[in-house]
Amino acid sequence: MIEDIMNMLFNGILNGAVLALISLGYSLVYGVGGIMNMAHGAYFMLTGYLLLWGMRIFPGMLFLTVIFVIIIITIIGGLTYILLIKPLQDTHVGVVLITFGLAFLIEQWILIVSGTTSASINDYVLFPGTTEFLGYSMFNQYIFFIIASLVIVSLFALFISKSKLGKSIRAVSQDREAAVLMGINANRVLLYTVMISAFLAAIAASLYLPGAALTGPGMGWTYLTSSFAVIILGGMGSLVGSVVGGYIMGFVTSFTSIFLPNGPSWAHVVPLIVILIVLIIRPRGLFGKKKLR
Amino acid sequence: MEKNAKRIIAIVVVAAIIVGGGLTAYFLLLAPEAGQYVWSANDAPGAPAGISSSQIIKIGCAGDTGEIQGDANYEGAWFAAKTINQAGGVVVNGTTYYVGVTREDTDESNTQLVTSRGIAAAERLVYNKKVQFGVGGFRSEALLAYQEVFMDNKIIFIDTGAATDIFCDNVANFYERYQYFFRWMPINSTSLGGEILTTLAGYVMALNTTYPNHDVKQVGILAEDLTWTGSLIAAIQSYLSLFTNFWVQLLTPILYDISLDAADMNTHLQTLASQGCDFLIPVISAQGGILMMQQYDQYHYPFQIFGIDVQSQLDTFWGDSGDACAYETVMQTLHRTNKTTKSIAFWDAFRAQFGHDPLYIAIGAYDAVNGIIDAINATQSFDALDIIPEFESWTKSNPNPGVSGGGAWWPGTHDLVEGYPYGYTLWCQWRDDGTKVVVPAPRWAYVGALGYAIPISDLYPATLATGAYEVAPWVNTAWS
Numbered sequence: 001m002i003e004d005i006m007n008m009l010f011n012g013i014l015n016g017a018v019l020a021l022i023s024l025g026y027s028l029v030y031g032v033g034g035i036m037n038m039a040h041g042a043y044f045m046l047t048g049y050l051l052l053w054g055m056r057i058f059p060g061m062l063f064l065t066v067i068f069v070i071i072i073i074t075i076i077g078g079l080t081y082i083l084l085i086k087p088l089q090d091t092h093v094g095v096v097l098i099t100f101g102l103a104f105l106i107e108q109w110i111l112i113v114s115g116t117t118s119a120s121i122n123d124y125v126l127f128p129g130t131t132e133f134l135g136y137s138m139f140n141q142y143i144f145f146i147i148a149s150l151v152i153v154s155l156f157a158l159f160i161s162k163s164k165l166g167k168s169i170r171a172v173s174q175d176r177e178a179a180v181l182m183g184i185n186a187n188r189v190l191l192y193t194v195m196i197s198a199f200l201a202a203i204a205a206s207l208y209l210p211g212a213a214l215t216g217p218g219m220g221w222t223y224l225t226s227s228f229a230v231i232i233l234g235g236m237g238s239l240v241g242s243v244v245g246g247y248i249m250g251f252v253t254s255f256t257s258i259f260l261p262n263g264p265s266w267a268h269v270v271p272l273i274v275i276l277i278v279l280i281i282r283p284r285g286l287f288g289k290k291k292l293r
Numbered sequence: 294m295e296k297n298a299k300r301i302i303a304i305v306v307v308a309a310i311i312v313g314g315g316l317t318a319y320f321l322l323l324a325p326e327a328g329q330y331v332w333s334a335n336d337a338p339g340a341p342a343g344i345s346s347s348q349i350i351k352i353g354c355a356g357d358t359g360e361i362q363g364d365a366n367y368e369g370a371w372f373a374a375k376t377i378n379q380a381g382g383v384v385v386n387g388t389t390y391y392v393g394v395t396r397e398d399t400d401e402s403n404t405q406l407v408t409s410r411g412i413a414a415a416e417r418l419v420y421n422k423k424v425q426f427g428v429g430g431f432r433s434e435a436l437l438a439y440q441e442v443f444m445d446n447k448i449i450f451i452d453t454g455a456a457t458d459i460f461c462d463n464v465a466n467f468y469e470r471y472q473y474f475f476r477w478m479p480i481n482s483t484s485l486g487g488e489i490l491t492t493l494a495g496y497v498m499a500l501n502t503t504y505p506n507h508d509v510k511q512v513g514i515l516a517e518d519l520t521w522t523g524s525l526i527a528a529i530q531s532y533l534s535l536f537t538n539f540w541v542q543l544l545t546p547i548l549y550d551i552s553l554d555a556a557d558m559n560t561h562l563q564t565l566a567s568q569g570c571d572f573l574i575p576v577i578s579a580q581g582g583i584l585m586m587q588q589y590d591q592y593h594y595p596f597q598i599f600g601i602d603v604q605s606q607l608d609t610f611w612g613d614s615g616d617a618c619a620y621e622t623v624m625q626t627l628h629r630t631n632k633t634t635k636s637i638a639f640w641d642a643f644r645a646q647f648g649h650d651p652l653y654i655a656i657g658a659y660d661a662v663n664g665i666i667d668a669i670n671a672t673q674s675f676d677a678l679d680i681i682p683e684f685e686s687w688t689k690s691n692p693n694p695g696v697s698g699g700g701a702w703w704p705g706t707h708d709l710v711e712g713y714p715y716g717y718t719l720w721c722q723w724r725d726d727g728t729k730v731v732v733p734a735p736r737w738a739y740v741g742a743l744g745y746a747i748p749i750s751d752l753y754p755a756t757l758a759t760g761a762y763e764v765a766p767w768v769n770t771a772w773s
Binding site for chain 1: 359360361402403404405518547548549550552553554555556557559560561563564566567580582583584587588590591592593604609613614615617
């Protein structure tokens with residue numbers, strides 16, 4: 001029984017850490033600009049494939065490859081804003097459609113270049129081996145990922161609350177017109193926001209996928225829909241809600257898998273039921289303050 | 294002047310659009326056989342250039358293009374066509390015909406399955422490309438839907454990848470409609486379950502002798518929550534329930550949502566480990582296999598893996614999994630061994646052509662196309678109602694073996710006969726150096742009349758084995 005509880009806790013935290021990191025960026029962009037960036041999951045997936053190719057082309061330069069890939073994804077985030085989102089940002093449907101198209105484009109490009117076969121990038125595992133706690137084995141890379149995820153979320157919270165850019169982001173998030181009147185370049189803030197969001201997705205992929213695997217070019221959609229569910233649960237645009245929602249989703253998923261009859265089959269359904277219940281009770285989500293735009 | 298120039302340009306553009314649109318509409322909608330696919334020598338690999346469409350035996354491949362399963366189906370059919378065509382084709386009533394293959398994308402490997410895509414692909418094959426035969430199928434849920442297009446049009450369809458029993462049950466129960474359906478690959482789910490269980494029993498008995506300090510007994514199942522795994526697991530459960538508390542104990546099967554990720558897989562494997570699993574039977578056709586093996590390699594779980602993992606059948610799996618699949622033992626239709634007299638030559642030629650091992654579906658498609666040509670040759674006819682009786686004559690007493698064995702169907706069901714030398718799989722194990730060997734397949738089975746299990750004939754002759762079965766070092770430590 002203790003092993004089952006440990007199993008639920010550890011994998012719940014692991015699942016939650018992944019979802020929190022991805023959802024944080026997704027929610028940030030929505031909160032600041034009211035933008036639904038449907039290419040967010042594709043950033044995560046693309047990071048994995050760039051790492052895979054980097055691993056094969058530059059086998060001795062793993063660390064540099066990771067840095068390089070994160071920079072590339074961050075730049076792609078910026079380009080997404082400049083070339084696709086900015087010209088259409090007055091129409092939310094337009095942004096959804098164009099970023100949806102971008103996600104498909106990236107997926108199809110990966111499909112052509114790399115095929116659909118799943119692949120491992122375990123060369124990037126920094127901490128091989130396992131650590132035992134209360135008779136339960138934990139993969140060291142996952143422990144590292146969980147700690148790193150918490151550190152990143154904390155640093156991000158500090159950045160948003162203390163830095164000048166973070167304050168600008170909050171200002172635009174709260175009232176874009178007032179922020180512009182105060183001399184804040186809202187477009188530039190949005191550009192940085194999308195880049196930060198892509199950066200977070202790339203960080204999440206770089207830390208998590210070496211211990212996991214690339215399950216195909218379509219994997220981005222799984223993470224996109226999961227993070228979408230998380231930010232609905234947490235409250236659209238709420239950064240705290242994204243983190244809390246991610247962990248709730250993670251725990252509910254692992255609890256369902258382990259403790260409910262036929263749990264593994266229901267593992268991705270029960271969290272959605274929980275979200276529905278939460279939304280019935282609190283339509284804005286757990287931490288949502290704004291009306292949905 | 295400038296205004297006139299603009300007018301002229303505008304008129305030219307409008308005229309070009311009208312003419313172009315008209316021509317397109319004519320060729321797509323109005324011309325004889327408008328919109329229909331025109332078969333040519335390009336569709337018949339290895340055939341002489343300039344052959345006419347009427348000289349081509351038109352075979353449609355239904356599979357998920359871009360996925361290993363769909364690509365394998367096309368590779369196998371294409372390679373069979375090339376081999377047959379290079380050998381001179383087939384002469385029917387004095388005319389030489391060549392084999393043409395074409396494919397349509399059913400998208401059936403997609404985790405978010407949309408069955409209408411498979412139906413649309415089958416319709417393109419049947420109505421647009423006018424195929425005379427169909428080969429393919431992988432995901433049972435998809436094939437159940439799109440096989441109807443072939444049955445509606447009374448076109449023979451040979452299943453090369455879907456295992457669910459229901460396809461051939463349909464033939465038995467509704468023969469008039471489903472007589473056009475045959476399964477060449479794989480053996481059905483129930484038979485797969487039986488082969489897994491009896492061979493696993495053989496190893497459990499042997500390993501309990503090797504490891505007297507450990508009771509090798511607990512068997513777990515990790516399976517995709519899909520149609521094809523249902524009857525297979527039911528078969529394993531029904532057999533295993535006879536042995537419960539005797540020599541083996543079945544843990545609650547874990548059926549997972551195929552969109553799972555690493556954390557989910559980790560949860561399942563940890564659950565099995567905490568329950569004391571000694572042997573894990575994976576029943577996996579998609580990306581779950583790589584997640585499983587990566588976790589297995591990272592955690593060194595104290596159980597052996599012994600079952601079905603489709604991606605692991607490919608030689609590329611070693612690299613794809615990051616060298617993480619050592620000691621996994623999987624069912625594999627063929628490896629480089631003398632399963633039939635044609636096997637090794639086929640294996641080498643296929644590898645030379647494509648640069649990788651053939652997946653089971655490729656082997657099924659290769660045998661299916663050869664079987665179609667054999668039947669056409671024997672009957673000198675392309676008519677399904679002539680060919681079906683010829684196919685049906687290929688029974689255990691009159692088999693038509695291909696490169697994988699096979700070539701014999703059960704009367705009335707059109708299902709591949711299970712068991713040596715017809716439909717059986719090899720058991721292949723990955724070594725820690727990235728090689729893969731065929732291991733022996735000792736079997737035990739429960740005999741109701743005796744009330745206990747006894748050794749029965751091996752699944753295949755020991756001469757087919759190319760290496761001994763190995764226990765992973767960490768499992769060896771745990772069991773010792």
